[in-house]
């Protein structure tokens with residue numbers, strides 16, 4: 395087994411913040427400069443859809459002194475209602491965030507638009523998008539299975555609303571906020587379980603905390619958004635894969651620089667810390683309203699199995715669950731998850747995707763409607779094991795890490811899908827190999 399040592403200062407820029415910076419740039423009056431924008435396919439889909447809606451977007455690649463290439467994006471807009479009628483269907487690729495968050499802005503435009511995606515995105519739940527937008531006065535049509543194409547006949551006269559989120563989804567919260575910014579009066583979004591809060595932070599929305607988890611987010615209607623610069627920090631959800639590699643590989647020590655440490659994203663660090671992982675946060679600071687810092691991770695041979703069932707925690711770690719499951723099983727043979735039915739509506743059904751692949755590797759799994767348990771390994775599998783990525787970047791990356799630490803050689807199908815969120819995944823791992 396290899397040792398992984400060194401520093402990573404080129405994590406992908408955060409996917410969630412990149413999407414939002416681009417969308418906010420498109421509704422803000424003036425010029426929005428975004429430094430360190432993500433090259434991931436999903437974020438590039440967002441820029442493509444903006445251009446198809448008539449927004450001026452310029453993207454530049456800058457080579458830094460140390461040879462690393464970063465992308466800066468400049469967006470010009472006249473503020474709310476700057477979108478123009480698209481000439482064709484809007485292709486969102488693999489990106490649920492793109493489809494759902496654009497729906498909020500398109501609902502306020504006085505024309506019809508159609509959002510489509512790749513075969514995975516066309517299967518994902520979209521009723522959650524249609525419901526609040528219909529309540530505000532937009533006409534939204536879905537397929538009979540409540541999936542895309544999402545056909546939106548927007549209205550420039552959207553009504554404000556008080557909307558209680560039915561699922562803890564930051565995408566739905568954001569699309570309602572984007573639509574509500576165009577509405578004729580103040581709206582209120584009620585969230586019972588906290589999801590990532592970048593939209594609130596980046597738009598400077600007022601948030602009233604009603605209890606530990608419950609919050610009201612106030613969105614003023616028809617208020618001009620001022621253009622401001624954004625710098626995108628490293629993606630904690632991408633960092634999770636490199637952290638898992640460091641925790642599982644004897645002798646390893648990795649320092650990840652400039653990672654977003656927003657507490658609505660870092661539940662997985664707390665869970666790992668409680669399980670005995672050696673992880674230290676350093677150089678913590680605030681930048682652009684977001685907490686950022688460096689993460690130092692060391693090989694941790696005596697971790698306890700991870701058990702995740704608190705719905706508030708599930709919402710916080712939703713994108714890290716495939717990696718946490720594989721990490722826990724590789725370290726201890728065990729893992730347990732409940733209250734996570736949302737995982738079935740991601741780029742793949744992430745519950746059955748993890749279970750099916752873990753079973754191929756000889757692990758004993760129990761699958762439930764809202765989770766699964768891994769209870770041990772019946773036999774140590776050697777040789778080549780075919781692993782199905784289900785065209786899902788997080789499944790492909792989770793098992794690519796397992797490939798580095800298990801005795802078997804894992805052959806992962808369609809691993810190029812990793813480019814959705816982490817184009818330099820293999821390059822970074824190679825740079826750490828000793």
Ligand SMILES: O=C(O)C1=C[C@@H](OP(=O)(O)O)[C@@H](O)[C@H](O)C1
Nearest residue numbers: 410491562563564565566712713
């Ligand atoms: O708002 C966002 O940036 C995201 C929200 C989450 O989705 P849901 O809103 O469907 O929970 C997450 O899974 C996705 O990767 C990114």
Ligand SMILES: C=C(OP(=O)(O)O)C(=O)O
Nearest residue numbers: 488489490491492713740
């Ligand atoms: C669920 C994800 O993204 P999206 O919903 O934007 O496709 C993800 O990146 O894990």
